[in-house]
Amino acid sequence: MAKIKAGVIGAGIGTYHIEGYQAHEDAEVVALCDLNEELLAETGEEYGIEELFTDYEDMLELDLDCVSVCVPNKFHAPLTIGCLKAGKNVLCEKPLARTAREGQRMVDAAEKAGLTLMIQFNNRFRPEAKMLKGHVDAGTFGDIYFARCGWIRRNGIPGWGSWFTSEEVAGGGPLIDLAVHMLDLTMWLMGNPEPELCLASTYSVFGPQMEGLGPWGTPDPKGTFDVEDMAVGMLKFAGGQTILLEASWASRIKREWVYSTLMGTEAGASLERVFAVDGIDDTAIDTLEIYTQEQDEAVDRVVKLEPDEAMGRHTAVQHFVDCLIEGEEPISPATDGLRIMKILDAMYKSADSGRAVKIK
Ligand SMILES: NC(=O)c1ccc[n+]([C@@H]2O[C@H](COP(=O)([O-])OP(=O)(O)OC[C@H]3O[C@@H](n4cnc5c(N)ncnc54)[C@H](O)[C@@H]3O)[C@@H](O)[C@H]2O)c1
Structure with missing residues (x-):
């Protein structure tokens, strides 16, 4: 062949x-x-x-x-x-x-x-994600009715002044750059529920002052920073499910944290990547835990997997x-990427208008 x-x-x-x-x-x-x-x-x-x-x-x-x-x-x-x-x-x-x-x-x-x-959407191809998806499909979690997910950095603005921080070229900041990954992963694990409504806020606190820079690219002081450096939001789905979402390139937190936490009627799960140094993949530790109730006891299952530094x-x-x-x-498929773009469009609209926005 x-x-x-x-x-x-x-x-x-x-x-x-x-x-x-x-x-x-x-x-x-x-x-x-x-x-x-x-x-x-x-x-x-x-x-x-x-x-x-x-x-x-x-x-x-x-x-x-x-x-x-x-x-x-x-x-x-x-x-x-x-x-x-x-x-x-x-x-x-x-x-x-x-x-x-x-x-x-x-x-x-x-x-x-x-x-x-x-x-x-490489996060779907991480070993932890594949394992979780297997559990979801096997019914381990029952109905997943709530999830929290995000990708937040302490000092991680990519290439200040480059295309990343230009709305015209990037379309937005960490919401479109980082949250897109974890929102997609979380919705995929939840069986891609039909999004209905969102309420979101965006902030631009550190970027405009050229603070919170990440370890990549050469900052260009002559460039622009006209995107958010943090975004938060709540999504409601037609089946009653809810997702809370957060994304930041720069925020006063301990360290970079990438996560998806699922809560189901039978069990819950937490998939995490914690960085020792913001933005440096080989300093990150991935974990996957599943939470169940067995014989009236709370049981935490720690899933051991081969690490994939390249994140799938x-x-x-x-x-x-x-x-x-x-x-x-x-x-x-690209149609899943389009579904996420409709949500991100609505979140930016909600942040601009200060109102909840229906997702079409
Ligand atoms: N999946 C992931 O984990 C991940 C990680 C980083 C970036 N990305 C995405 O990948 C894309 C690129 O990001 P990046 O970090 O590589 O940016 P980058 O700026 O480091 O690299 C982009 C490259 O594209 C080249 N380029 C720009 N326009 C071109 C054109 N018309 N024809 C040919 N070359 C062109 C530039 O010269 C540059 O070398 C973005 O959409 C970004 O969101 C995904």
């Missing part, structure tokens, strides 16, 4: 995509594209990729089966749609786009082309390749 031929656009987090494809025995990365010529040459050499491009449209002339779109959020929609129109399946980084309107155009383009469009990023890419080979629907 011929190998799946992949192209990757964006050599930042895109390197995880390259590694994911290269670790799959039936896939190869034949091309890489980045606007930054120096980074492009360096990354091409590091991973042994010979076909290098600064214009993604030139790359699309190659005979590729798929493309990973790993560029700033503003470019997810145009590049993904361009790839789909050129007949390539796409794995797009999260968030799906800056808004649900842009995301809808991407989903429509995939449907029209009859091609696969998967979103890189490689295994998600490998799953995408498997889906292309087997002709199967991915675990995280």
Whole structure:
């Protein structure tokens, strides 16, 4: 069988995509594209990729089966749609786009082309998440009626003044950057309930003063910071479930904490990643605990799993390749990314208006 031929656009987090494809025995990365010529040459050499491009449209002339779109959020929609129109399946980084309107155009383009469009919700591919999903499907928790989830940092603003902190390019701050992951994971574990209503607040306390910077990127004092640095919200679902959500790039807390806590009629669970140093994945410790009541006693079950420092990023890419080979629907189709974008749009609207907002 011929190998799946992949192209990757964006050599930042895109390197995880390259590694994911290269670790799959039936896939190869034949091309890489980045606007930054120096980074492009360096990354091409590091991973042994010979076909290098600064214009993604030139790359699309190659005979590729798929493309990973790993560029700033503003470019997810145009590049993904361009790839789909050129007949390539796409794995797009999260968030799906800056808004649900842009995301809808991407989903429509995939449907029209009859091609696969998967979103890189890599947290679903973490060993803890897979284990929890197995328990959910086996009925361990009964009905999950409430969850708390979030991703909060003490000092973790990414690249102050870069695209990350520009509303025009990113679409928002930690809500669209970080919360998107844990909200998706939590809703997926809850069986993707139908969202109805949200009430949210956003704050911008440290960013405007250039405080709370994270360990990545070179700050650009000439750049802008016009997004939130913290967001909180409450979501209500048609089946009566509730989620409390929080996200911050900068806040006066002990340390970076990524979590999803589920409460069910039979059992509860806590999935956590706690960082020793904000933003540095190899200082993080992952835990998964399940809480039950057995013979009238409270029992805590600690699940021991092989750590995955890459947070499922490689295994998600490998799953995408498997889906292309087997002709199967991915675990995280773009339509799930669109559902999350509709919620995030409503949360920003609620924060701006100070009112609860219905989610359409
Ligand atoms: N899944 C995750 O864990 C995760 C982690 C980080 C970032 N991301 C997402 O990945 C995307 C990229 O983030 P990043 O951290 O790699 O950003 P980055 O700024 O580090 O890298 C983006 C790269 O894309 C290149 N680029 C920009 N526009 C381009 C274009 N039109 N054509 C070709 N190259 C272009 C830039 O030169 C840059 O090298 C974002 O959507 C972000 O939300 C996901």
